[in-house]
Amino acid sequence: MTGRLSHVDDRGQARMVDVGDKEPMRRRAVAEGFFVARAETIEAVMQGRLPKGEALAVARVAGIMAAKRCDALIPLCHSLPLDAVHVEFERLDNGIRIEATASITARTGVEMEALAAVSVAALTLYDMTKAIDKDLRIEGIRLLEKTKSAAV
Amino acid sequence: MTGRLSHVDDRGQARMVDVGDKEPMRRRAVAEGFFVARAETIEAVMQGRLPKGEALAVARVAGIMAAKRCDALIPLCHSLPLDAVHVEFERLDNGIRIEATASITARTGVEMEALAAVSVAALTLYDMTKAIDKDLRIEGIRLLEKTKSAAV
């Protein structure tokens, strides 16, 4: 571990890392993050006066779509045809824990896809609750797990 | 403050909030967030062996572009032709503070644009450093300030 950034070449210029020599493997990444809000806000999102889940469904779709277009968001990220993306929400006392799982059969991993899904799902919850809560925050976005195995 | 979500109608269905009755004003929002990494990682990003700023420039561009296409990321967000976006980085001991400012002359505010810029700039720093640091995190994404004044 030399402290050399992988996305910067030896002249210090930004680049996409070349993955052409890597073998296609089945890869999976899981990321999490936290949407932090007041208890009443979480109540409104999770089950308030509305059909259970409509607000969460919107955030889930936003997260899935962000994972699919991660290469358009993050400049040096590869375009990757994902096998699947899942986004799940867990109710906490003063927030919602978001977990996203992305999987693919490809030459490079999908941790950025999982992290993008978490981030954009959180931003979407923020957007839908900002009118009723002025102390929203997004915290603790990180990778939980990254695995690979032989492709089918 | 009734705890009713603005993006959900009285039948509980997701919707864009109608802004047609609001007057065009000059609006501005500032958001911040933190990219947390080991000191050596921050060193590599900030000034290591590379031309000062290439990695930061990539993250800055990613943040600016995310603000401009915020409506494509966040499902119920309005399409807004921004007057300007700025993304700045401040070096901390074990991280980088990201601050984004978005401004517009329109019928609705730009806090989601500023927050999206911060989030995507942070994800881009994550992407460029993930090969040299396995303990990266993104923390404390929130709105700092939101103002409006009469349009020119």
Place this chain on the structure above:
Amino acid sequence: MTGRLSHVDDRGQARMVDVGDKEPMRRRAVAEGFFVARAETIEAVMQGRLPKGEALAVARVAGIMAAKRCDALIPLCHSLPLDAVHVEFERLDNGIRIEATASITARTGVEMEALAAVSVAALTLYDMTKAIDKDLRIEGIRLLEKTKSAAV
């Protein structure tokens, strides 16, 4: 009514219609369409074993996002910052009626935005039900209403 296409100039070449001489008005368009499927399929979508509305919420979000990016779908369509979009579903015996309303304050109307919302919401319902029903169809996509009034 001369039968001359508005999007083709006098040399027969495709063009965007110039709207620069038109005044900004508040405009609104309503469109409808029908997703046709077997009764069991509709049952599964509307309220089956799942939290009421998750499948509909996905289709609604897809329709709203299509309206917002209508200019990227339809080559000669203007880019329009919509004030609002709504997508609603009505259960029928053998299908779902989709109604979309788009509104804007601009120099040109939003009927294509409303029609795109209906079309893409219908395609999304098709995508989610195609594994359980082989006789799906989309029918009757048309404009119901188009109005304009002075801008605020």
Place this chain on the structure above:
Amino acid sequence: MTGRLSHVDDRGQARMVDVGDKEPMRRRAVAEGFFVARAETIEAVMQGRLPKGEALAVARVAGIMAAKRCDALIPLCHSLPLDAVHVEFERLDNGIRIEATASITARTGVEMEALAAVSVAALTLYDMTKAIDKDLRIEGIRLLEKTKSAAV
């Protein structure tokens, strides 16, 4: 056939279907739809006073591009690098029959891509003729054929 939606998991949440266990096959789908208009409108589109085909070429390009970006339109649809897309038009008395064929070598099929091509080609014809005909409709969008065979 249990009536369980493939894009909703056992807790009723929207998801992308995981295709990682499926084998890459060569797949092809054909879809059709109808753009319905008055005879004079069809005349104007097909061969009127303009170079034959410019209006149809615009609709064809729109359909092809929609098939290529189908994953950005339909939330739970996979990103698929298509081998080919064709869009063809057949003149009818009071309309135009649109047929789209999409093909791919991948782990999942391309019926949504073919259907999206038909839908967006029809919307584009609608956009170009809406100034001369107030009774336009889009009808009968459905899948005609879906096949798969071993990949090269």
Place this chain on the structure above:
Amino acid sequence: MTGRLSHVDDRGQARMVDVGDKEPMRRRAVAEGFFVARAETIEAVMQGRLPKGEALAVARVAGIMAAKRCDALIPLCHSLPLDAVHVEFERLDNGIRIEATASITARTGVEMEALAAVSVAALTLYDMTKAIDKDLRIEGIRLLEKTKSAAV
């Protein structure tokens, strides 16, 4: 004229130029460029064995769509809802002259939109002819004219 780049602030960081203080004006820009190819290639494009204009129509649509999404292509470019875009082709002995005109009512000009339309129309001609001509080039992309006047 100080030689200071407008898109770089006084600390040398990339930024979008703030246009919030500028008045909305009606603005127009015209750009040109040249697609250079062998005479037989130009013949094939312009009128060969094909319906006149289908290849040109594809390039025209590509140019128009690039102008509309110029802000997604050029990082520091503003998002601008164009009033109109036109792309025209003129046959030369060994090439095709491309001219694009973009117009808008906005706080900033549209020269990048006109230049993007020319560039992408030229790339599209390149794509369609590269199989029959190995000496293609794109030359002389530049702004011809830029005007502004009071808005309606």
Place this chain on the structure above:
Amino acid sequence: MTGRLSHVDDRGQARMVDVGDKEPMRRRAVAEGFFVARAETIEAVMQGRLPKGEALAVARVAGIMAAKRCDALIPLCHSLPLDAVHVEFERLDNGIRIEATASITARTGVEMEALAAVSVAALTLYDMTKAIDKDLRIEGIRLLEKTKSAAV
């Protein structure tokens, strides 16, 4: 070489070339182009009063992102998950030479991706310097090299 356009079928209609029968190979393309400006402008871009490379980094990112979304720019171009893209700049007396290299493991080549990267990097340099130089031009965009070899 018959002068028949590959992207036009035998009825003269635009199409994507079907690549399903081609074998996946490792493919690489190199393209170049020239951004032409006054010496003072080049000085400002290359090393002026600003951190070395911020303006170039913005143009580099724009070029890389354009290569990744080439299929959305050029209508009949395939969607291709690139293995890598590099964009380099060489200072000339009155301009900057741009060279882009794209590589992939796929059924079709990546020359359009390399050419799109060069074109959009050049447009981005144009955008950032247009306020200080009224005689900018983009010249000599062409393919330098195209190779293929067996895939890993």
